[in-house]
Amino acid sequence: MYPDDLKYSPEHEWVRIDGDTATVGITDYAQEQLGDIVFVQLPETGEDVEPGSVIGELESTKSVSDLFAPVSGQVISRNEALDSSPEVVNSDPYGEGWLIKVRVDADEQLDDLMDAAAYEASLGG
Amino acid sequence: MTLLRSPLHDRHVALGAKLAEFGGWEMPLEYAGGGVLAEHRAVREAVGVFDVSHLGTLRVTGEGAAALVDGTLTNDLGRIGPGQAQYTLCCDESGGVVDDLIVYRVSDTDLLLVPNAANAAEVARRLVAVAPAGVDITDLHEDEAIIAVQGPASDAVLQAMGLPTGHDYMAFESGLLGDRRVTVCRSGYTGEVGYELVVEADGALAVWDAVMAAGETHGVRACGLGARDTLRTEMGYPLHGQDLSLEISPVMARSGWAVGWDKPAFWGRDALVAQREDKTVPLLRGLRATGRGIPRAGMTVLGASGEPAGTVTSGTFSPTLRTGVGLALLDRSVGFGDQVTVDVRGRAELFDVVKPPFVEASTR
Numbered sequence A: 001m002y003p004d005d006l007k008y009s010p011e012h013e014w015v016r017i018d019g020d021t022a023t024v025g026i027t028d029y030a031q032e033q034l035g036d037i038v039f040v041q042l043p044e045t046g047e048d049v050e051p052g053s054v055i056g057e058l059e060s061t062k063s064v065s066d067l068f069a070p071v072s073g074q075v076i077s078r079n080e081a082l083d084s085s086p087e088v089v090n091s092d093p094y095g096e097g098w099l100i101k102v103r104v105d106a107d108e109q110l111d112d113l114m115d116a117a118a119y120e121a122s123l124g125g
Numbered sequence B: 001m002t003l004l005r006s007p008l009h010d011r012h013v014a015l016g017a018k019l020a021e022f023g024g025w026e027m028p029l030e031y032a033g034g035g036v037l038a039e040h041r042a043v044r045e046a047v048g049v050f051d052v053s054h055l056g057t058l059r060v061t062g063e064g065a066a067a068l069v070d071g072t073l074t075n076d077l078g079r080i081g082p083g084q085a086q087y088t089l090c091c092d093e094s095g096g097v098v099d100d101l102i103v104y105r106v107s108d109t110d111l112l113l114v115p116n117a118a119n120a121a122e123v124a125r126r127l128v129a130v131a132p133a134g135v136d137i138t139d140l141h142e143d144e145a146i147i148a149v150q151g152p153a154s155d156a157v158l159q160a161m162g163l164p165t166g167h168d169y170m171a172f173e174s175g176l177l178g179d180r181r182v183t184v185c186r187s188g189y190t191g192e193v194g195y196e197l198v199v200e201a202d203g204a205l206a207v208w209d210a211v212m213a214a215g216e217t218h219g220v221r222a223c224g225l226g227a228r229d230t231l232r233t234e235m236g237y238p239l240h241g242q243d244l245s246l247e248i249s250p251v252m253a254r255s256g257w258a259v260g261w262d263k264p265a266f267w268g269r270d271a272l273v274a275q276r277e278d279k280t281v282p283l284l285r286g287l288r289a290t291g292r293g294i295p296r297a298g299m300t301v302l303g304a305s306g307e308p309a310g311t312v313t314s315g316t317f318s319p320t321l322r323t324g325v326g327l328a329l330l331d332r333s334v335g336f337g338d339q340v341t342v343d344v345r346g347r348a349e350l351f352d353v354v355k356p357p358f359v360e361a362s363t364r
Helices: A028-034 A116-122 B009-014 B036-045 B065-072 B117-130 B154-160 B201-218 B225-235 B269-278
Strands: A013-018 A021-026 A037-041 A054-060 A064-068 A073-078 A100-104 B018-022 B025-030 B048-051 B058-061 B084-091 B097-107 B110-114 B136-139 B144-150 B172-177 B180-185 B194-200 B221-223 B283-289 B300-302 B308-318 B323-330 B339-344 B347-354
Touching: A021 A028, B009 B025, B009 B201, B025 B225, B036 B048, B036 B221, B036 B225, B048 B201, B048 B225, B058 B065, B058 B117, B065 B097, B065 B110, B065 B117, B084 B117, B097 B117, B097 B180, B117 B136, B144 B154, B144 B201, B154 B194, B154 B201, B172 B201, B180 B201, B194 B201, B225 B308, B225 B323, B283 B308, B323 B339, B323 B347
Parallel strands: B048 B221
Antiparallel strands: A013 A021, A021 A100, A037 A054, A054 A064, A073 A100, B018 B025, B048 B144, B058 B110, B058 B136, B084 B097, B097 B110, B144 B194, B172 B180, B180 B194, B283 B323, B283 B347, B300 B308, B300 B339, B308 B323, B339 B347
């Protein structure tokens, strides 16, 4: 449920680091808590984001959750497919349901992120 | 406060339900392997089963029972005969809505009221306070279970269970499942053909299991309160506590069709007649998104020139239309066909003001 090759934020985002690019999504736990996602609002390409800032929204049939930036950097890509198929965030949160790609700032230490074991422990088992 | 549990609680847990508090009861919101969208679709296209045992059941019996109900609740009981049910409202003297409910008219001396979970005790209290000698009001809230079978395949499911089907909309018949008496009413809160089955609480498991077994070949899904809300919102059916309340009268909610205006007396009559003639109270209307916004209860509605024009009372994503829909209490300056703006967490989203239902009803 929580792949070992990913880093996790306290706000239930996952981050996959590849060179200076971070792919960001929400965890299986988060999609399960939200329920069926019907609307995803993402930041625009080129936008600068920093950890903890609200950069979008995930809306389900019954509630809305803010999307927080887990890293600092510049948005270089957003998952346009979610405009028409937001439910992919539920069905494939770590794959096709990714949200944005960020070019990570050079001085970003990723200190606030957890590994899979720590994240799972943070959920209370 | 300890939450009350349905006699079907163990079934919900076994089906992986997410449970939530509703009106003092712990009830399923949605089920594992389903979710609101799949459950919603099952009801629109096949059949869904809802445990609505949180709904209250009040039995009014004795000589004068029908007269008591007719003289207090808004709708004209004379519009229905024995074996028929009716939507009605319990108002206070200022015309505010204490609750909306269904009345089953078994006979003039035996009526069953089905109020909402949170308001059942208050409705009972108000009726007891004015009941004449000889009329008894019995609160059966925890003694009766209610299971709703809704969707185009509901007839087939009930037939397979050996229960009566095909009676008129809002009519009820008595059936047997094994040795259990089941009241089968052609009613629901989804806009689809469907039935609501009233059975004694210790017969609820047998009815639920029989529905699931008979429904298997029809793709039956257990459905939670989440889908119940998206289904009723697509129909524009009001939910008490949101679209009807002590502050939102039946005149405001455009529920005047459930008021027996010609009756000499019912609770709230004078206030409601005055509101109806006055034509100044805000009115409940439908909102349909032209963009991506999803309205939610409490959001502010702005008119054409940006002036506050009302408040959203219910809102959701319509799974059928794949767009945001809602109900809003709007000033008289706004009418059907107008366009309004809703403040969706700081974003100005456009909505058309429309007359519900948002999706065509198939109840008949």
